Amino acid sequence: MNHPMNPILNADIFVPDAEAHVWKDGRMYLYGSFDIAGKKGYCSDEYHVYSSDNLIDWVDHGVSFRLSQATWASGNTALYAPDCAYRNGAYFLYYCVPDGRCGVAKSKSPCGPFEDIGPIEHVNMIDPAVFTDDDGQSYLYWGQFDGVRVAKLKDNMTEIDPTTITQPLSVAEHEFHEGSSVRKINGKYYYLFTDTHRHGGRATSLGYAVSDNPMTGFEYKGVIIDNFGCDPETWNNHGSLECFNGQWYVFYHRSTHCSPFSRHVCMEPITINEDGTIDEVKMTTSVGNDAIRANRPLAAHRACEMGGTAYIATDAESIDGLAIRASRSGDSAAYRYLAFDGEDNFGIMMSADSDCRAEVYIDDNYLTSLIVNKCESSLQYCIKHSPVFGVHSLTIKLFGDFKDAKISEFSFSKG
Numbered sequence: 001m002n003h004p005m006n007p008i009l010n011a012d013i014f015v016p017d018a019e020a021h022v023w024k025d026g027r028m029y030l031y032g033s034f035d036i037a038g039k040k041g042y043c044s045d046e047y048h049v050y051s052s053d054n055l056i057d058w059v060d061h062g063v064s065f066r067l068s069q070a071t072w073a074s075g076n077t078a079l080y081a082p083d084c085a086y087r088n089g090a091y092f093l094y095y096c097v098p099d100g101r102c103g104v105a106k107s108k109s110p111c112g113p114f115e116d117i118g119p120i121e122h123v124n125m126i127d128p129a130v131f132t133d134d135d136g137q138s139y140l141y142w143g144q145f146d147g148v149r150v151a152k153l154k155d156n157m158t159e160i161d162p163t164t165i166t167q168p169l170s171v172a173e174h175e176f177h178e179g180s181s182v183r184k185i186n187g188k189y190y191y192l193f194t195d196t197h198r199h200g201g202r203a204t205s206l207g208y209a210v211s212d213n214p215m216t217g218f219e220y221k222g223v224i225i226d227n228f229g230c231d232p233e234t235w236n237n238h239g240s241l242e243c244f245n246g247q248w249y250v251f252y253h254r255s256t257h258c259s260p261f262s263r264h265v266c267m268e269p270i271t272i273n274e275d276g277t278i279d280e281v282k283m284t285t286s287v288g289n290d291a292i293r294a295n296r297p298l299a300a301h302r303a304c305e306m307g308g309t310a311y312i313a314t315d316a317e318s319i320d321g322l323a324i325r326a327s328r329s330g331d332s333a334a335y336r337y338l339a340f341d342g343e344d345n346f347g348i349m350m351s352a353d354s355d356c357r358a359e360v361y362i363d364d365n366y367l368t369s370l371i372v373n374k375c376e377s378s379l380q381y382c383i384k385h386s387p388v389f390g391v392h393s394l395t396i397k398l399f400g401d402f403k404d405a406k407i408s409e410f411s412f413s414k415g
Helices: none
Strands: 019-022 028-031 046-052 059-066 080-087 090-096 101-107 115-124 129-132 138-142 149-152 176-185 188-195 205-211 219-226 240-244 247-254 264-269 305-307 311-314 322-326 332-352 356-362 365-372 375-400 405-413
Touching (some): 019 247, 028 080, 080 129, 090 129, 115 138, 129 176, 176 240, 188 240, 219 247, 332 365, 365 375, 375 405
Antiparallel strands (some): 019 028, 028 046, 046 059, 129 138, 138 149, 176 188, 188 205, 205 219, 240 247, 305 332, 311 322, 322 405, 332 375, 332 405
């Protein structure tokens, strides 16, 4: 892979709630929860740290922290969304557990392993996030709904000053749900959070608010990305903003397995406009507009948007152990973006429990279709079509009386 693709980590790694940080070594580090594929529940009892020097090749630094280390949090079964901060030669990991309590751990390395320090007094509610300003003052954010709070951290980075606790956002003004993350961009404070403005209150958007103060005065500006459509059952989103080699990115997650769980970390480049606003971006396969060559086999699970009942799920015989599963006529999978250079053949690996028709659309325009015969294991099907040039989105739609169809991979070719 010569440029990033979504999901950005290996297909068998499910990291939601990603906080991205570039430390002094210039590498990008990801701190997030750790989902288990197919598990009907949020998160596991451990964290991993991932890092990259090019946003393409990611190193798994192994388990950085386990719930069992937090002996004060007995009775909990998972670790929820974390964040990390650096101060005076040490890295501080802020974590939380399902009962709402938050703790802090410490390491000399950004990758861990982290040694537990204990719970943070006066902090109760999930999703801790930390921001350090240019003057060295650090702030801790946490909470859900109107329980969201911010306070100044003391120099030891393990205690807050309770006299500074305030509410930075609200449900009424910002439709704040959870998932605080703060960055400073061009002298302004950008507060990214899980936003419920859309889909009847579904928490699939990452919205943002801007202020001249890290604790108050945040004005809602809009949505940066919405993961609605990544899975029929997607429910939440949680992420961060970070700059790498001069380019800002939004990090977010997508659900799989027809569930709110088993979430992959993804990223998209964003633009900070002259007036300080950020345009909303779409979910992509190619990480923004940097298109993938259409003549290379592409694993079907790289779809960035699903339609109908289609979803991404574990499949042992498919590339990376994942495939698209569909159960109803009209189900679809979309991919943004592919670069074409005159390709005029479409090939697909798939199976179905009844004959079905696979239709191919380029930028929503019909290109071609083929009949997939009833088969238990995936077979290769090919069809000739008119040549395609340029950068386009691709959508594959399935029609028929099938109850179970599976797409493993596809590609385009010439000749």
